[in-house]
Amino acid sequence: MARADDLTLDVRGLETRFLTPKGPISAIRDVSIQVRPGEIVGLVGESGSGKSVTGLSIMGLIDAPGEVVDGEVLLNGEDLRQISARRRRQLRGDRIAMVFQDPMMTLNPVLRIRTQMVEAIRAHDPKVGAKEALRRCRDALAQVGIPAPEERLDAYPHQFSGGMRQRVAIATAMLNGPDLIIADEPTTALDVTIQAQILAEVQTLCRERGTALIWITHDLSVVAGLAERLYVMYGGGIVEEGPVDPVLDHPLHPYTDGLIRSVPWHNEPGRPLNQIPGMIPALDRMPRGCRFHPRCDRADEACRQPVALREGPDNRRVRCLYPLGKV
Amino acid sequence: MTSFLLRRTGQTVVALLVMSVLVFVGIFMVGNPIDILIDPAATPLERQQTIEAFGLDRPVWEQYWGFLTGAISGDLGNSFIYNQPALDLILARLPATLELAFTALAIALVFGIPLGIVAGLKPRAPLSRAIMSFSILGFSLPTFWIGLIMIMAFSVFLGWLPASGRGETVDVLGIPISLFTLDGILHLLLPALNLALFKISLVIRLTRAGVMECMQMDYVRFARAKGISEGRIVGLHVLKNTLIPLITVMGIEFGSLIAFAVVTETIFAWPGMGKLIIDAIAVLDRPLILAYLLITVVMFSVINLVVDLLYSVVDPRVRLEDQGE
Amino acid sequence: MSDRAAVPADDAVLAPPPRSPGRELLSALLHDKLAVIGLVIVVVLTVLAFLAPVIAPQDPYDLAQIDFMDSRLPPGSASLAGGTFWLGTDDQGRDLFSAILYGLRTSIEVGITSAVIALVIGASIGLASAYVGGRTDALLMRLVDIQLSFPAILIALILLAILGQGVDKIIIALVVTQWAYYARTVRGSALVERRRAYVDAARCQALPRRRIMFGHILPNCLPPLIVVVTMRVAYAIMLEATLSFLGIGLPVTEPSLGLLISNGYTYLLSGVYWISIFPGIALVLLIVGINLVGDCLRDLLNPRLRR
Numbered sequence: 040m041a042r043a044d045d046l047t048l049d050v051r052g053l054e055t056r057f058l059t060p061k062g063p064i065s066a067i068r069d070v071s072i073q074v075r076p077g078e079i080v081g082l083v084g085e086s087g088s089g090k091s092v093t094g095l096s097i098m099g100l101i102d103a104p105g106e107v108v109d110g111e112v113l114l115n116g117e118d119l120r121q122i123s124a125r126r127r128r129q130l131r132g133d134r135i136a137m138v139f140q141d142p143m144m145t146l147n148p149v150l151r152i153r154t155q156m157v158e159a160i161r162a163h164d165p166k167v168g169a170k171e172a173l174r175r176c177r178d179a180l181a182q183v184g185i186p187a188p189e190e191r192l193d194a195y196p197h198q199f200s201g202g203m204r205q206r207v208a209i210a211t212a213m214l215n216g217p218d219l220i221i222a223d224e225p226t227t228a229l230d231v232t233i234q235a236q237i238l239a240e241v242q243t244l245c246r247e248r249g250t251a252l253i254w255i256t257h258d259l260s261v262v263a264g265l266a267e268r269l270y271v272m273y274g275g276g277i278v279e280e281g282p283v284d285p286v287l288d289h290p291l292h293p294y295t296d297g298l299i300r301s302v303p304w305h306n307e308p309g310r311p312l313n314q315i316p317g318m319i320p321a322l323d324r325m326p327r328g329c330r331f332h333p334r335c336d337r338a339d340e341a342c343r344q345p346v347a348l349r350e351g352p353d354n355r356r357v358r359c360l361y362p363l364g365k366v
Numbered sequence: 367m368t369s370f371l372l373r374r375t376g377q378t379v380v381a382l383l384v385m386s387v388l389v390f391v392g393i394f395m396v397g398n399p400i401d402i403l404i405d406p407a408a409t410p411l412e413r414q415q416t417i418e419a420f421g422l423d424r425p426v427w428e429q430y431w432g433f434l435t436g437a438i439s440g441d442l443g444n445s446f447i448y449n450q451p452a453l454d455l456i457l458a459r460l461p462a463t464l465e466l467a468f469t470a471l472a473i474a475l476v477f478g479i480p481l482g483i484v485a486g487l488k489p490r491a492p493l494s495r496a497i498m499s500f501s502i503l504g505f506s507l508p509t510f511w512i513g514l515i516m517i518m519a520f521s522v523f524l525g526w527l528p529a530s531g532r533g534e535t536v537d538v539l540g541i542p543i544s545l546f547t548l549d550g551i552l553h554l555l556l557p558a559l560n561l562a563l564f565k566i567s568l569v570i571r572l573t574r575a576g577v578m579e580c581m582q583m584d585y586v587r588f589a590r591a592k593g594i595s596e597g598r599i600v601g602l603h604v605l606k607n608t609l610i611p612l613i614t615v616m617g618i619e620f621g622s623l624i625a626f627a628v629v630t631e632t633i634f635a636w637p638g639m640g641k642l643i644i645d646a647i648a649v650l651d652r653p654l655i656l657a658y659l660l661i662t663v664v665m666f667s668v669i670n671l672v673v674d675l676l677y678s679v680v681d682p683r684v685r686l687e688d689q690g691e
Numbered sequence: 692m693s694d695r696a697a698v699p700a701d702d703a704v705l706a707p708p709p710r711s712p713g714r715e716l717l718s719a720l721l722h723d724k725l726a727v728i729g730l731v732i733v734v735v736l737t738v739l740a741f742l743a744p745v746i747a748p749q750d751p752y753d754l755a756q757i758d759f760m761d762s763r764l765p766p767g768s769a770s771l772a773g774g775t776f777w778l779g780t781d782d783q784g785r786d787l788f789s790a791i792l793y794g795l796r797t798s799i800e801v802g803i804t805s806a807v808i809a810l811v812i813g814a815s816i817g818l819a820s821a822y823v824g825g826r827t828d829a830l831l832m833r834l835v836d837i838q839l840s841f842p843a844i845l846i847a848l849i850l851l852a853i854l855g856q857g858v859d860k861i862i863i864a865l866v867v868t869q870w871a872y873y874a875r876t877v878r879g880s881a882l883v884e885r886r887r888a889y890v891d892a893a894r895c896q897a898l899p900r901r902r903i904m905f906g907h908i909l910p911n912c913l914p915p916l917i918v919v920v921t922m923r924v925a926y927a928i929m930l931e932a933t934l935s936f937l938g939i940g941l942p943v944t945e946p947s948l949g950l951l952i953s954n955g956y957t958y959l960l961s962g963v964y965w966i967s968i969f970p971g972i973a974l975v976l977l978i979v980g981i982n983l984v985g986d987c988l989r990d991l992l993n994p995r996l997r998r
Contacts, residue, residue, distance in 0.1 A: 095587075100590055100591060102582075128593050129593065130593070131590065131592070132592035132594070137588075137591040139587065139588055141584060144584035145585055147589070147606075148585075148681075148682070148683060149606045149680065149681055149682060150603070151682075155589075158592070158594055159592040159593070159594070162593045162595065195682040211592065212591075389853070392853040498986075499725070502982050502983060503979060505978075506975060506978040506981075506982045507978075508933055508975070508978070510932075510952070511932075511971040514955075514956060514971070517959065517960075518959060518964060518968075522960060522962075618839070621845075622842035622844070624842075625845040626844055628844065628937065629933055629936075632937060643848070647848060647852040647939055648938065648939070650852070655852060662845065666840065666841070
């Protein structure tokens with residue numbers, strides 16, 4: 040793995056807790072993610088695995104009663120957890136941007152698109168003139184495939200379809216040419232065809248501009264065609280990481296394997312779908328040791344002890360005592 | 367837009383008709399104003415003459431028809447007590463009431479919105495809890511009693527503010543306004559504050575609820591992710607969304623301010639139409655009661671219209687034409 | 692379903708163990724300091740008010756027991772009959788403490804009676820409206836909207852102008868001003884409940900409509916209704932006092948806090964403060980108490996704020 044200062048994002052040992060009536064509960068623990076400049080990384084897991092919390096924690100957008108309690112979030116070598124709130128605000132939307140899941144909710148319903156885009160520019164550079172700012176907004180909209188961007192700027196969000204809104208959100212995130220975009224299931228709420236279009240557009244844009252991307256999703260088929268590297272989350276922690284193809288073809292972690300076998304791949308019709316027995320345990324009932332062991336057929340007593348992340352071939356890592364392949 | 371206005375006017379006319387019939391028949395059935403109008407010592411002949419002069423001997427529908435034809439030409443009949451056109455009496459006192467209600471509304475918004483925002487941003491902070499406790503108190507203090515206390519405190523005890531009357535006014539376009547003289551403002555202060563107190567609590571609660579809800583919305587998160595300052599998020603993104611329910615409720619509440627002015631005007635001897643109507647009710651002065659009601663209905667319709675217009679300005683999702691039903 | 696029972700979803704885990712909803716509510720209520728204060732105030736005032744004939748030094752509305760010579764005595768004065776007027780007397784020579792207790796009783800009676808009647812009428816209309824739906828529903832709700840667009844005090848003023856004074860009259864006026872709130876609240880929750888599976892299940896058993904409405908849907912509409920009832924009782928008490936203060940509510944022969952305050956108003960500027968102040972404090976305490984409880988209930992029963 041490259042040295043820290045060559046990385047766009049270097050997250051180490053991130054832990055986020057939520058205060059509940061029953062006491063603090065960790066939603067994510069010991070999460071480490073590295074993203075190289077221009078790299079597209081997939082973050083995959085079921086709902087409740089902590090992938091959205093990871094995204095929000097990196098951005099510093101965890102609301103009370105949640106709190107990031109441990110770890111480093113180095114963006115271009117600068118620890119987002121150590122810098123002032125002011126500096127953090129300067130970086131957000133400028134060097135690191137985020138797109139959210141529900142396109143119906145991410146745009147403010149009572150403000151024009153123009154207002155919501157221009158403010159993203161002005162928040163980071165108040166000196167940009169009105170004309171220049173509008174020109175940049177127009178270009179950004181055109182780049183994500185919005186027809187007649189000039190007129191659309193004056194529209195309100197409710198005048199757009201879901202797919203168009205998500206395009207606007209992506210255009211807004213890209214306005215200041217950030218080094219990294221975190222996309223939290225941005226296409227999940229959309230039709231499959233629109234999803235495919237947006238995926239293709241985002242991929243092209245990131246390639247052209249050298250923007251790194253973390254794509255959070257529960258859908259393996261999305262990352263398969265999009266990402267270069269993959270992080271698989273389970274129960275608030277990362278269980279496996281590595282380049283996409285080897286991970287998908289020969290998963291090391293039993294959970295990754297179960298996840299892959301439960302996806303209906305179209306090239307294998309007739310194959311019975313696999314089910315992982317049981318459910319993700321609630322956060323306050325996480326088992327000790329490997330969090331997957333109660334659902335795992337390979338588990339034994341040793342899995343009740345904390346399991347370290349082990350290095351595997353091809354820059355892969357897995358958090359399992361009995362991986363499916365050679366480590 | 368034109369069809370919207372036409373429909374609204376039509377609705378108002380229907381409301382006026384229904385209201386006038388209900389009240390006309392209601393008052394006709396229960397009370398006989400004649401006993402109050404006529405000197406008990408009057409001779410039967412005098413009594414008969416008065417009854418005929420007011421047309422009180424005719425059947426109710428005939429009386430109503432007479433009222434209606436008069437009303438169309440702008441004549442709502444003469445007040446039994448003042449023996450002047452009821453409409454003129456009401457209209458002469460309308461500006462004072464409106465001034466009181468508007469000032470109270472302004473006070474409620476100026477104090478209520480900022481306090482509500484503070485309480486909504488940090489619901490668990492001690493300051494927010496204090497604000498909410500204050501608002502419960504504001505809900506619970508009867509307007510009339512707190513008015514007395516205010517007079518006691520600020521007029522009798524401290525001697526800072528006048529306790530009654532309207533003070534010096536300046537005519538603006540022929541309408542007397544007290545906001546332009548110091549004396550006028552001093553006289554307005556206590557009654558307006560008295561009337562506003564209940565509404566301050568209401569505005570605080572609405573604003574707080576709106577802010578709390580909006581702060582959890584994804585668009586606030588997205589705005590934060592864009593690096594927008596917290597001040598702009600609250601002042602623009604959240605506030606504009608909070609204003610939408612606030613405007614609707616305030617429209618209705620403005621009507622209630624005008625109605626509740628009855629109480630404040632009685633206590634502070636404010637020469638508005640509220641005091642007039644209380645006296646009219648006591649003696650069953652039918653034309654005056656009717657005139658007051660009809661004016662109120664018209665005013666409420668205008669308020670509703672203004673609210674809808676404001677609404678469509680603040681909330682782009684609302685189109686006036688769409689809200690027919 | 693059996694799966695869910697074995698491994699509860701996230702929010703179910705955080706919820707307290709199931710108890711009867713009423714008890715759970717009460718215990719939550721008792722954990723809120725302000726609500727406890729409110730509850731204590733309301734209970735104490737209610738007990739005092741209903742024991743008024745027993746504990747009040749005199750019956751202030753029995754002409755034989757009051758002496759005009761005692762009028763407007765300041766707090767702590769001795770009466771001609773030998774007792775002490777701890778809160779002073781009013782302009783009729785009534786012991787204020789006694790008059791306040793009797794007045795509180797009227798306030799509570801009027802407030803609760805009107806709320807209960809309005810509740811029965813409003814809830815039935817709301818329930819029927821939601822259950823029948825269609826044009827009836829539209830018509831009824833239009834009526835509710837129109838009614839609610841007029842301030843309660845205005846409606847009460849007009850009604851009392853027509854009806855005249857009296858305890859029954861003011862209860863009628865308060866019922867008319869209140870029913871629409873209950874109708875709207877019940878209809879709102881009933882519309883949600885009607886689509887639930889248990890209503891379909893009850894229908895499949897061919898239960899009579901009335902039984903489904905009152906036996907199945909209504910109990911599930913209770914939480915918001917409880918909040919509205921508390922807040923409305925407080926408002927009804929305040930409105931009654933206001934109307935009586937204006938001289939169009941209760942007749943002078945009835946004990947009423949509003950009338951007492953109104954009487955005192957005449958003498959306020961001449962330094963006779965107690966006739967208005969003490970009844971006012973009693974009234975405010977009662978309303979604050981109810982509202983404190985209601986406010987806490989609102990937070991507890993609001994599903995949105997529950998998390």
